[in-house]
Amino acid sequence: MEPLTRQKFSELLSQRVMFLDGAYGTELFKRGYIKNREPIELLNITNAKAVLSLQSDYVCAGVDFLLTNTFSANRHKLMKLGYDEYFKEINQSAVKIAKEATKVANKQVFVLGDISSVGEMIEPLGELKSKYVYNIFKEQVEVLVDVGVDGIIIETMSDIKEAKLAYLAARDVAPEIPVLVSMTFEENGVTVTGTSLEVYVALFNDLDVDAIGINCTLTPEKMVPLVKKLVALSKKPVFVEPNAGKPTLSADGKLTYKTTPEEFTIYIEDYVELGANIVGGCCGTGPEHIKYMVQHIGLKRPKARKVEELNVVTSRVHMFNVAPFLVVGERINASARKKLHNEIREFNFENVLKLAKSQEQEGAQVIDVNFGIESVLSEEHFSKAIVELDKIVSIPISFDIQYNEFLESALMEYPGRPLINSSKATKEELDKKIRLLKRYGGLLIVLAMGKEIPKTAEERYTLGKMAVEYLESQGIDRSRIFVDPLVLPIGANQDYNVTLETIKKLSSDGIKTMIGLSNFSFGMPNRDELNASFLALAMHSGLSGAILNTSEDATMKILRGMIRILGKESARISEEVKSSEL
Amino acid sequence: MEPLTRQKFSELLSQRVMFLDGAYGTELFKRGYIKNREPIELLNITNAKAVLSLQSDYVCAGVDFLLTNTFSANRHKLMKLGYDEYFKEINQSAVKIAKEATKVANKQVFVLGDISSVGEMIEPLGELKSKYVYNIFKEQVEVLVDVGVDGIIIETMSDIKEAKLAYLAARDVAPEIPVLVSMTFEENGVTVTGTSLEVYVALFNDLDVDAIGINCTLTPEKMVPLVKKLVALSKKPVFVEPNAGKPTLSADGKLTYKTTPEEFTIYIEDYVELGANIVGGCCGTGPEHIKYMVQHIGLKRPKARKVEELNVVTSRVHMFNVAPFLVVGERINASARKKLHNEIREFNFENVLKLAKSQEQEGAQVIDVNFGIESVLSEEHFSKAIVELDKIVSIPISFDIQYNEFLESALMEYPGRPLINSSKATKEELDKKIRLLKRYGGLLIVLAMGKEIPKTAEERYTLGKMAVEYLESQGIDRSRIFVDPLVLPIGANQDYNVTLETIKKLSSDGIKTMIGLSNFSFGMPNRDELNASFLALAMHSGLSGAILNTSEDATMKILRGMIRILGKESARISEEVKSSEL
Ligand SMILES: [Zn+2]
Ligand SMILES: [Zn+2]
Ligand SMILES: [Zn+2]
Incomplete structure (x- = not known):
């Protein structure tokens, strides 16, 4: 199969609404694979079958993009958890598993190397130096790209500076493949570090990213106003991944996300109606949510959007x-x-x-x-x-x-x-x-x-x-x-x-x-x-x-x-x- | 002889420099006619010959304009001195004497009714009301005009408001004859009441006067800078009458003015050179000064002046x-x-x-x-x-x-x-x-x-x-x-x-x-x-x-x-x- 160029990514998005997968952490926990304090990414090398099984489910559900199980697999975060010696193996294995999973598809499914926060704040909010963080991201992207991801997705960022550094690292390593960036916002439209969706979009509109997204934190319903802003302001293709509702903590210590696949899909339809180009799920969503979503949305041309210039x-x-x-x-x-x-x-x-x-x-x-x-x-x-x-x-x-x-x-x-x-x-x-x-x-x-x-x-x-x-x-x-x-x-x-x-x-x-x-x-x-x-x-x-x-x-x-x-x-x-x- | 119209006055001034007479007060004092506290204008009715003699001397000296002996003969000033019952007689007689004196001339000599200050300040500098002062002047001008003066000259004014009221009275009574106005300035170019020559000229340029002058207070030499300003700023014909120097008080209580006719004339020539239209003398000048001046200046075209607009x-x-x-x-x-x-x-x-x-x-x-x-x-x-x-x-x-x-x-x-x-x-x-x-x-x-x-x-x-x-x-x-x-x-x-x-x-x-x-x-x-x-x-x-x-x-x-x-x-x-x- 031909590799995913940025050009092809753009063409695909202009033809139809495309689908991302759902959660890894919450789903693998539900399936009983997670032990205390162990990063779920460790499963890539300790229980590849568990990861492959979940990813195969997502592929069967009909996704176009499958994420690697590498959300927290940057060296800094692994180091904090004591697993940095497995950094390279975890990331390499993640790509391989994901690629394996795509084989069960009856259409072309692309693998996006998943990147997220280093888990500690950068100056001046924390102690980390920008150059150090940039290099952490760069190292992870290099491994992911080496093994052959089709693109990079940077997700759930709450510090715009970290998002920018991750973007720079990804783009520097991989000028030829799509880079998608997504930040996560509170209900008031501002990240926990004080950056509004507008500030975020104003900056990333200028940058050489292939899609701008928002994900996590909010229920599908609470995300609607933010999606409205995003589609109105983003000059790039837009992607959205809400959580499956607000989690409740049960007596036995389990987090439960209550939004059903049907309810989830109602809001995804709204996003698509507003002009979202790519939709998927974040925490609490599983293969059932994705399957229901894919079936209901089906083949749909993306809605034309009128973009307001953020001057x-x-x-x-x-x-x-x-x-x-x-x-x-x-x-x-x-x-x-x-x-x-x-x-x-x-x-x-x-x-x-x-x-x-x-x-x-x-x-x-x-x-x-x-x-x-x-x-x-x-x-x-x-x-x-x-x-x-x-x-x-x-x-x-x-x-x-x-x-x-x-x-x-x-x-x-x-x-x-x-x-x-x-x-x-x-x-x-x-x-x-x-x-x-x-x-x-x-x-x-x-x-x-x-x-x-x-x-x-x-x-x-x-x-x-x-x-x-x-x-x-x-x-x-x-x-x-x-x-x-x-x-x-x-x-x-x-x-x-x-x-x-x-x-x-x-x-x-x-x-x-x-x-x-x-x-x-x-x-x-x-x-x-x-x-x-x-x-x-x-x-x-x-x-x-x-x-x-x-x-x-x-x-x-x-x-x-x-x-x-x-x-x-x-x-x-x-x-x-x-x-x-x- | 034909009467002096404003038109004719203007034509005469355009043809040649013209001459005013010299002092009355200082000259009649010198001749021994003045008794303590009696206004010299009383002579018009008590010793008309003395006045006629002086005026004939001025006519013989070659003046074009002979002033009536009425400088202080307004009713207010006469009243202060206790002679207001003679107001009308003094003024009428003054015109008659002057007219008589002109008969000895071998050219046309015009009689100007002489007007000056009421001798007390107008509000707010003093107590007098403007309307009252206006009426005082009006009454005097009416008498002078009735008996047949050719024009009115308002002299030695130091309050611009009084000068303006005198002008208004003269012009209101006699719209058809020339009205000449002159104020008196200190060496710094400002009247004792604080009005500068510029302020004075700026106002009188606008008014319907026939000539703007300066007189008295200063020696011929000290007057030069003021004449320079006057000729530069006045849109009307200009007249100048300096004193015959600064008076000295002798042991026997006599005021002596030291400027000789020759010295006086040197400065008059300067004024004429600068563009003065009419020249004459004030305190301390007598028929010898005027005679010497007339002989030396002779028939002279007035110098063209370039007037700066006082905006x-x-x-x-x-x-x-x-x-x-x-x-x-x-x-x-x-x-x-x-x-x-x-x-x-x-x-x-x-x-x-x-x-x-x-x-x-x-x-x-x-x-x-x-x-x-x-x-x-x-x-x-x-x-x-x-x-x-x-x-x-x-x-x-x-x-x-x-x-x-x-x-x-x-x-x-x-x-x-x-x-x-x-x-x-x-x-x-x-x-x-x-x-x-x-x-x-x-x-x-x-x-x-x-x-x-x-x-x-x-x-x-x-x-x-x-x-x-x-x-x-x-x-x-x-x-x-x-x-x-x-x-x-x-x-x-x-x-x-x-x-x-x-x-x-x-x-x-x-x-x-x-x-x-x-x-x-x-x-x-x-x-x-x-x-x-x-x-x-x-x-x-x-x-x-x-x-x-x-x-x-x-x-x-x-x-x-x-x-x-x-x-x-x-x-x-x-x-x-x-x-x-x-
Ligand atoms: Zn999430
Ligand atoms: Zn004088
Ligand atoms: Zn005088």
Whole structure:
């Protein structure tokens, strides 16, 4: 049989709704194979028949994808349980058993290598280092891929950073096969670590995953609202695996899941109706649930979905819409602050954190991070800073980092959809940023300049537009780009109308713009007066965001005032359009 | 001989420099005619020959204008001295003597009825009422005109309000003959009551006077800088009469003026060189000074002058350039403040004054005065308020008064060049305001509306422009007009771009614009955010002034910021023009 390419995976999903299997843990427990504290994955080498039997049942039930019994079989988790010496054997055996099981099928069944959490928290929530965790995942994926899985499924993740690291490991090891990612949410639509479904989807929409899913934790019924959000926001195929209800603990210590195959299937039908591409079961579901589901859903074309663009930047826990206006705080900037720069060099982030916190309180939606002269810094300065900020600051970060390797370590550490600040509009620099945007997601600010700053608005506009079109040709959507039309100091007698004109031209093409506002008043007294005034003019010209000094009261008032004015204006216009249509 | 019309006066002045006479008081004292405490004007009836002799000497010296010996002969001053029963006789006789004296001339010599201060201060500097003082002057001018003076000269005034009242009286009595007005200044260019030469000229440029002069107090040398200012700023013919130096008091109690006829004439030549139209002498000068002057100057065409436009509004002591931007404080507005309105009704102006003072401190350049519902008020509410404001507030006033008779009493009382707020753009209303502008001077705000507010910018612009052109056709210069393009509440879903567009169109025609800024945010929360934002946009569109809330910090910051930005921009542009011309 031909191997499962990403292309083929995508084609299959476009043809019909496909089926995942059900639970392993709860089912193997029910069947009496689980001893205290022993990972169920140990069965792969101690009782392969038990696993094969369950998997054969799933195959007979009609699944399209069979998962390997490797959910907890990463080296870190096995080590904690004392079984890490069997790491390789457990994973290799798992793939073999699954492949064996698929043989009983009367259709092609694909084997997905199952990956989940390392079972301990990563910094700053816990002690583990990102690179260590990345390597743990990488090692497991390598084994699974070596033995021949058709794809990788990352499941039941509750920390978005861990999900991202697992994804990066899987994609790095296996660029050619499908990688499916799924996180698990509480009833309020947020993971136990505070990440909302929206933040999760916003990030993974940017990444090179083949499907985005949600699984576990919730009953089929409680999962419906989350499925609605997921199908509305995900640009990728969607998969859903609910639990078979909420477990009850019986007198003899047994967990019982009460949702019947029939009830389970009613909700699965709802998911499919909403537009889910792949459905299956999580804890408490067994072959009967899957069989009933497959029979009832049968061959069904996936429902077409209308996807809302998530025009947002996010941290782990906060998401800000780019519209109507994105406010980026500029004050973590060590380029002109020797003391701050020295503190950073010594890994003393106290003032960085204070500045972040105060900007957040003043109304910043994103915090720009610029550590000044980078030749005296190391990757650790950046990755450590991101971890520290993640602890204390809940708003997103704008990465104002010059050296690409430092930028990449910071992005690796970042638990959200970032803003990257910035790239010149040269192919060489854009190519570097495109790689990072694809690997880590996020939005990019492109400066409307090459080696020099063009003098006229027409030139800046043309350069900005060309950059946007090049990025689009490389798969980076226009919605992920801001063009910076460049603000020059009025003290140097620069013509600020060039900037305003560039903004107008770009925004009439639907291209977002972002300025470094304070540069306008560079070297002048009473900078807030000048900054606030210019902000009003730039916003009226169509500006989409600014990096600015949130401690300037007048500037923040103009910001709020102009947002209200422009909001009123667009409401008025759409009102006019409506009444003219009547 | 034909009488002196204003037309003829103007023609004569365009042909050659003309001559006034010298002093009466100091000269008659020197000749031994003056007894203690007796006004020299008493001589007109007690020793007409003495007066005739001096005046004949002046005629022989070659004057073109002979003044009547009536400087202190107004009824109020005579009354203070105990001679008011002779008021009529003194003035009548004075004209007759002067006319008699002119008969010895070999050219046409005109008799100017001489008027000066009532000798006591008007409210608020003193106790006298404006109407009383106006009537005192009117009575004297009536007598002088009755007997047949060719013109009226108002001299040596140090209170601009008194000068204005004297002018109004003269012009009201004698619309057909020349009226010349002169104030007297200290060496620093300011009268003893605090009015600068600029404020004086700014007001009298607007009024229907035939010449503007300065006289007395200063030596010929010290007067030079003031003459320079006067010739640079006066739109009317200019006259100058210095003293014959600084007097010294001799041991026997005699005042001696030391400037010789030769030295006197050196400076007179300077004045003529600068562009003075009429020259003569004040205290200490006698027939020898005048004779020497006339012989030396001879027949001379007046020097052409280049007049700088005084685009200002003024109070008694303060002047604000309309450019780059005029800031009018809006807070004395009793229309929506019942308590304030009630206080005003009861002539309690405490809070009005407090509001004025605080707006001045916040940066207002002009204070708008709106007393709300006027049907329950009287003329006295307005004239009294202006007197009270004159006491305590040093910045100019914007007269936001509906009833024309109330507006006129307020203007009558006002010691400066006011702003009149406002007139609709209808002929009927404009005509009423034109009369007031001509009589009291000042600038006018014209609303770009007739009975209703036009919807489009094109209509508002056209209406505003037509109003400006009509005012110009009636002698009101474009520099004295602001058009209000009308700001409507954004809360009512009005299209603010209509206002901005109207501003742009008007200002590209060199028409000044003024808005009532706060109307923009009417009924909305956080009004300062909206007002400040809209101010930036309007100023960028070319706005020339705004009535606004000076207690809004953000608004004041935008004001200062935009003034700096636009100032930088126009400097940059003129720099570019300069370098392109090289
Ligand atoms: Zn589960
Ligand atoms: Zn004098
Ligand atoms: Zn005099």
